[in-house]
Amino acid sequence: MSALHYARPESLADAIAILEQYGPGARVLNGGTDLMVRFQKMQVTPEAIVDIKRVRDMSDAIVWDGDSVTIGARVVMTRLIRDERIRRRYPALVDAASTVGSIQIRNRATLAGNICNASPAADTVPPLLVHGATVQLVGSSGSRETPLDGFFLAPGKTARAPDELLVSITIPPHRSPYGAAFGRLTRRHGVDLASINMACAIDAERAVTFAFGAVGPTPITVKDTSGALADHTVSDAQRDAALQALIARTSPISDVRASAAYRSAMLLVIGRRVLAQAQQRRADFDARE
């Protein structure tokens, strides 16, 4: 067995060089709330741990450019949740980030880690998906930007190359009126992974986007462009039919957290709730600005 190496690079170039040197044997250490659990249970046995918290040219800031926002890879959930402008603009993301673990966890856990860990149940991923977020990656062959939708390949697996670092996440501007909401189902309140989770966004053109987590190998994004779901003028029967058409694209399984049948039934129940809240937030959007 080769000895474990701990590296704390101070530049992106150095970090990437170490990732390249160790290949798949290297693990990026951000807040560590996923990695450290798996490391201590020996579910991962890395040759090198690359701690990115001192990388100077990797931002730990929340930067606005007009109405678009870029969140650095080292921003922790607590920072995100406390940010007034984020709270006003992205309540669905704040609601999702607020459910992650406990206060102690949120003081360390990052959005980037939640994404790169690629759990099908990651809570901040559905809101980021419905917001149309992109991620910026830097590796030995340069930097690239890619939509979050399509980034997840399988449980625990993303399109990130072993020598790439996720450096930031960008949410594009949205034309008003716009509203979004987040919902999840857990077995108990606090410190529990979601049995299902979802986010819904309704844009200015009345298109409704849902992203569902924990009901397939990766989170999935589905869209209804009929306009029927954009406000509560639609009848309950029509709304449920439209929701069911979206839910039909999921593939829930049975596991320790819930059976497939229960998950399917709850997708509709929580789907209604999340839709109603997104409609309400969209109606309030102009007032809030």
Place this chain on the structure above:
Amino acid sequence: MAGQLIPITLTVNGTTCRSEVPPHLTLLEFLRDTLNLTGSKRCCGEGECGACTAIMNGEAVNTCLILAAEADGSDLITVEGLSAMPYGARLQQTFLDQGAVQCGFCTPGMVVAAQYLLMNNPDPTPDEIREGLSGNLCRCTGYARIVEAVMGAAGDE
């Protein structure tokens, strides 16, 4: 091949500590086994229970999920340093007065989490206390007395 040793310098309860740590050592193990500060407990070892809670650079964290090497340069308050903190001594007394301690295994993490809560919200409601302590599990008390103890310690110093 000799294992890697990482030099670290950190402040623990106001005292500067220098050491050399192997890469896999957790901050909790370092506190307990190297510094002999055994107040922080190892219970779940996976971030679920909060028995290992300390305040690192002003934020409550689970020390079982942090490497000792990562703590280099940080300012750490453990339960042993609590009485020097605002609310610390008061919390210790109200936990005793309310009988909020049974087996006591959760207590160090619980009072550190309560200290962190009161630092950020000096006058919490019972619901805010329950939320603030939701990362700390207690299998004995049923939490009611813990919430009362924190209520008792709240308010301006």
